[in-house]
Amino acid sequence: MNRPETLADAPLGRESRYPERYDPALLYPVARAANRAPLGIDADRLPFVGEDEWHAYELSWLNPRGKPLVAVARFRLSADTPRLIESKSWKLYLNSFNQSRFVDRDAVRDTLATDLSAAAGGAVSVELLAVDDPRLMPRRLPGECLDELDVAISEYSPRSELLTVGQEIVEESLHSHLLKSNCPVTGQPDWGSVLIRYRGPRLDREGLLKYLVAYRRHQDFHEHCVEHIFIDLMARLRPEKLLVLARYVRRGGLDISPWRATPGERPPEPLRLARQ
Numbered sequence: 001m002n003r004p005e006t007l008a009d010a011p012l013g014r015e016s017r018y019p020e021r022y023d024p025a026l027l028y029p030v031a032r033a034a035n036r037a038p039l040g041i042d043a044d045r046l047p048f049v050g051e052d053e054w055h056a057y058e059l060s061w062l063n064p065r066g067k068p069l070v071a072v073a074r075f076r077l078s079a080d081t082p083r084l085i086e087s088k089s090w091k092l093y094l095n096s097f098n099q100s101r102f103v104d105r106d107a108v109r110d111t112l113a114t115d116l117s118a119a120a121g122g123a124v125s126v127e128l129l130a131v132d133d134p135r136l137m138p139r140r141l142p143g144e145c146l147d148e149l150d151v152a153i154s155e156y157s158p159r160s161e162l163l164t165v166g167q168e169i170v171e172e173s174l175h176s177h178l179l180k181s182n183c184p185v186t187g188q189p190d191w192g193s194v195l196i197r198y199r200g201p202r203l204d205r206e207g208l209l210k211y212l213v214a215y216r217r218h219q220d221f222h223e224h225c226v227e228h229i230f231i232d233l234m235a236r237l238r239p240e241k242l243l244v245l246a247r248y249v250r251r252g253g254l255d256i257s258p259w260r261a262t263p264g265e266r267p268p269e270p271l272r273l274a275r276q
Contacts, residue, residue, distance in 0.1 A: 019092060022100035024115040028089035032082060035224040039231045043082070048230055050079035050260035052223055054090070055136075055276065058253030059128075061097040061108055068098075071105070071128040072136060073112065079260060081122035084223055091252045138274040141195050141247075143173025146209040155214050160232040162211040165201035173197040174205065176212050177275075179246060184219045192222070192248035193273055194229070197265070200239030222248050223258045230260040241265055249275045 019026065033043045041047060056073040063069055073094075077084075093115070102108045109126050116124035129136060155162070179192040194212060196203075211232070215225060230244045245259040245267045255276045259267045 019096040020099040023096040026093040027119040028086040029083035029119045048260040053257040062101045074127040077124045081120040083121045135270045141175040146176045156217040158214040163236040164204040164207045168202045170202045171199040181215045181225045182219045195245040197243040198239045226258040247273045
């Protein structure tokens with residue numbers, strides 16, 4: 001796909017005309033490497049495995065007789081794809097299906113997979129779910145929630161020094177619903193929940209909560225925030241195993257749930273939160 005891979009001409013923050021006809025050229029890929037470099041991530045030797053999981057709740061198309069059909073789409077792309085896809089362009093692309101006719105549901109799924117894979121530079125899997133599919137029912141994050149800790153917080157930019165550990169080796173899952181970061185282009189808030197599952201020296205919970213809340217004024221894509229958290233935890237914690245999963249609140253009919261982990265770790269599935 002011969003499109004720029006920076007944010008210079010992205011549709012974010014610009015007035016957009018919503019398309020009525022199928023148009024894969026609306027997809028706007030962005031190279032992951034530029035945001036990974038400041039974290040010391042070698043694009044050829046990623047220090048994690050992971051995926052970006054998206055749900056699209058506003059997908060519709062026409063059947064051959066012009067009747068509208070709807071579905072919820074679940075997309076998964078590997079963290080090792082060279083490009084992510086900017087979310088507003090993804091939304092515009094999905095809207096281009098609204099007045100377009102497709103032979104059947106499989107044709108819609110295959111078209112989505114082909115176009116998104118080309119934009120990401122690697123395979124994107126696509127599932128089309130019924131809007132009342134039980135797999136879409138909300139669940140709770142596993143483990144203990146940190147949000148009731150009574151802590152004083154004055155820093156709102158992430159610093160790995162906020163993370164401290166003890167001597168005891170533990171295996172536990174911790175989560176918080178207080179994650180907030182900001183769009184790197186528009187500055188709009190991105191609200192989310194984060195799960196940290198690890199085996200290693202016990203994390204100081206107050207310090208961990210302060211660290212997560214410190215993303216409150218941080219500007220970056222959802223995917224890179226998760227990678228930032230993963231890299232900082234690996235450096236400070238040096239765990240035997242680690243999973244970092246974020247479930248971001250949907251915007252414009254799209255939500256994203258990136259996860260990054262040490263090899264062999266997988267997120268709990270299926271998992272969707274009430275705010276999504």
